[in-house]
Amino acid sequence: MNDEILNGLLLDEECTLSLGEMSRACAVHAEWILELVEEGILEPSGEEMRHWRFTAPALLRARTVMHLQRDLGVNLSGAALVVDLLDEIQMLRQQLGRMGGG
Amino acid sequence: MEFEDYYEVMGVKRDATQDEIKRAYRKLARKYHPDVSKEADAEEKFKRLGEAYEVLKDPEKRAAYDQLGQNWKAGQDFNPPPGWDAGFEFSGGGFTGAGGGDAQGYSDFFESLFGRRAGGFTGGAGRGDFHMRGQDHHAKVLIDLEDAYHGATRHITLQVPEVDPGGHVVTRKRTLKVRIPKGVKQGQQIRLAGQGAPGLGQGGSGDLYLEIEFKPHPFYRVEGRDVYLELPVAPWEAALGGKVKVPTPAGVLDLKIPPGSTSGKKLRLKGKGIPGKQPGDFYVQLKIVLPPSDSEKARAFYEKMKQELPFNPRAALGV
Numbered sequence: 219m220n221d222e223i224l225n226g227l228l229l230d231e232e233c234t235l236s237l238g239e240m241s242r243a244c245a246v247h248a249e250w251i252l253e254l255v256e257e258g259i260l261e262p263s264g265e266e267m268r269h270w271r272f273t274a275p276a277l278l279r280a281r282t283v284m285h286l287q288r289d290l291g292v293n294l295s296g297a298a299l300v301v302d303l304l305d306e307i308q309m310l311r312q313q314l315g316r317m318g319g320g
Numbered sequence: 321m322e323f324e325d326y327y328e329v330m331g332v333k334r335d336a337t338q339d340e341i342k343r344a345y346r347k348l349a350r351k352y353h354p355d356v357s358k359e360a361d362a363e364e365k366f367k368r369l370g371e372a373y374e375v376l377k378d379p380e381k382r383a384a385y386d387q388l389g390q391n392w393k394a395g396q397d398f399n400p401p402p403g404w405d406a407g408f409e410f411s412g413g414g415f416t417g418a419g420g421g422d423a424q425g426y427s428d429f430f431e432s433l434f435g436r437r438a439g440g441f442t443g444g445a446g447r448g449d450f451h452m453r454g455q456d457h458h459a460k461v462l463i464d465l466e467d468a469y470h471g472a473t474r475h476i477t478l479q480v481p482e483v484d485p486g487g488h489v490v491t492r493k494r495t496l497k498v499r500i501p502k503g504v505k506q507g508q509q510i511r512l513a514g515q516g517a518p519g520l521g522q523g524g525s526g527d528l529y530l531e532i533e534f535k536p537h538p539f540y541r542v543e544g545r546d547v548y549l550e551l552p553v554a555p556w557e558a559a560l561g562g563k564v565k566v567p568t569p570a571g572v573l574d575l576k577i578p579p580g581s582t583s584g585k586k587l588r589l590k591g592k593g594i595p596g597k598q599p600g601d602f603y604v605q606l607k608i609v610l611p612p613s614d615s616e617k618a619r620a621f622y623e624k625m626k627q628e629l630p631f632n633p634r635a636a637l638g639v
Contacts, residue, residue: 226510
């Protein structure tokens with residue numbers, strides 16, 4: 219085992235990813251990320267495609283969509299609905315925790 | 321090695337039709353999908369399900385598996401009989417389960433029967449000048465809330481498929497020591513450049529993305545960078561006010577409770593949440609706890625309160 223301590227880059231609120239980094243991190247073609255943007259699943263900042271910047275949570279979202287497509291055969295609009303509902307469930311769980319129910 | 325009963329895993333009878341198997345898979349896959357399910361061992365169940373389906377959906381593999389006989393029970397010690405697969409040819413086929421780029425292997429049982437899956441390796445290796453950047457890998461790392469306050473070093477063990485000199489794909493364990501920076505939040509990712517899959521030819525290695533997940537804490541609750549605690553107080557502490565000790569992940573702090581506090585009152589300790597450029601706050605919610613009336617002395621005291629304090633807790637309800 220290597221004993222060296224690795225220092226990574228924390229993808230915090232200020233850190234964004236390019237279209238290339240997104241497609242590489244998902245191991246997909248950029249066209250697939252493009253479809254996610256067209257479907258409204260991802261909302262990059264920047265006008266032109268080559269200036270697009272994605273947030274780190276967008277990467278997790280894209281990967282969830284990828285898993286849903288691959289494992290469950292969900293189509294893109296179905297996956298869009300699922301990730302929106304997952305976000306909502308997470309928000310509701312937090313609210314529940316705040317009320318002392320969780 | 322233990323025998324895996326794939327029919328049991330999928331909850332179908334041994335004579336189920338291919339359609340029934342497909343329906344059972346779809347239903348269970350939705351239930352145990354790690355992105356959707358809240359079941360504690362969803363990932364493990366989903367993996368086993370994917371493996372079972374990989375065998376049962378493929379008529380060739382299913383027939384070969386069935387030929388092993390119905391006398392095996394799940395969990396029994398198992399070694400494939402020699403020549404058990406004679407006459408079958410496995411054509412591979414796509415992978416449906418939880419593997420993909422996430423480097424999750426099949427069980428030893430599966431691999432002893434159907435061989436290893438060459439995950440992540442595409443053709444072209446060793447054929448002249450072929451360069452390709454290695455794949456990015458993703459993993460989760462569980463940390464304690466305290467680690468987010470102070471930073472920490474964590475060991476992470478990854479399973480990496482590799483080709484050995486004989487051309488077989490083997491899974492190698494790789495342990496990394498990673499610095500968890502102070503101030504991380506639940507769900508944030510750390511990118512480790514060059515720690516993903518090795519590239520081919522002169523293509524560089526991929527990156528490794530680590531997603532941070534907090535272990536559930538027995539009394540703190542985390543929301544973004546804010547941390548919440550339900551703090552038990554005695555009735556007289558709430559009524560008369562006073563200084564009490566409060567545990568926080570950063571250490572024990574003194575908290576002043578204003579006189580006349582009610583149960584459920586929220587007090588904020590500014591900037592005592594998870595540190596960061598904009599540090600979170602620490603919220604304390606008071607919970608008034610009654611002393612037990614388990615002694616003569618305590619009962620006499622409650623009796624005295626009843627006599628001397630004119631108090632109707634239900635006044636607001638009109639009764």
